[in-house]
Amino acid sequence: MSDNTKALEEPNITESAEIGSSTTEQTTGKRKRLDYRQSQQAKRKELKTVVFEGEGEEKIKLPKKKYYRQRAHSNPFSDHLLEYPKSPNDMDWSKLYPAIMPPKSNINSKTASPKVEIADIGCGFGGLLVSLATEFPDKLILGMEIRVQVTQYVEDRIIALRQQHAASEQKLYNNIAVLRANAMKFLPNFFEKGQLSKMFFCFPDPHFKARKHKARIITSTLASEYAYLLRPGGVVYTITDVKDLHEWMVKHLEEHPMFKRLSKEWEDSDKCVQIMRKDTEEGKKVERNQGDKFVACYVRLEKPEY
């Protein structure tokens, strides 16, 4: 592997783990499976990386989604062994935004450093992030995604985009990053009170069955957390193709004293609504299938309104 190729960690398939003491027939079968898996692993290692073949923008290849497939759903209540800071102060953002954020050790109470302001919750393959990067070049934008492979894809996509634009004056895409996280559990560990100006919930998992509704990303309890993280005037954006989920999100945000729904006119004139309609991967899928897209946006109020 060349130095300028970003390696992704894959568990190593070792012989000893696979072939223990067994009959000759079993051993042959296991050996074949092992050989196959090793060759697949080698192929994936090569193909999953961002490849820099030489000079020039055109030589940098974007990663391919098909090599990052994973089960469609991840249980938000499972123990995912995720890493998260004890508090927002403990987070070293320079690892995610190296061209913009100084290393944590260089930050003191007197130096003002930029903060993440826009969060894409459950960012999937990162379509929204990539569009927001150029729409808000002076804001730090973070995608949060629970699935490992999907997070890795977005990470690689961002690395490739940054490289492709490294020579440009604006050095685009340095303002976006992705983090593997369970957004239902640890958001206040990453963000301070009132830090965010926009939170996106684009095509969240619908969790259709009634007994699974508690796994939905918008509930009364989580809405209070989102109100805590958003500054007054900040906006919660929601979009889904599932009517029942749309009604659920509207009900829970509508009932919340810290949120007020924004008008249809506001939605029609807002750039981000257009972006989430057309640039998210799910939005594109719904478009292809000529499905409906239900949008609801809420402003975070200064004071609760009962």
Ligand SMILES: C[S@@+](CC[C@H](N)C(=O)[O-])C[C@H]1O[C@@H](n2cnc3c(N)ncnc32)[C@H](O)[C@@H]1O
């Ligand atoms: C249907 S996809 C939508 C992806 C993207 N927002 C879009 O519109 O194309 C929902 C995404 O949310 C992620 N997700 C679900 N629960 C999550 C959680 N608790 N924290 C972070 N991501 C989550 C899923 O892994 C999945 O990638």
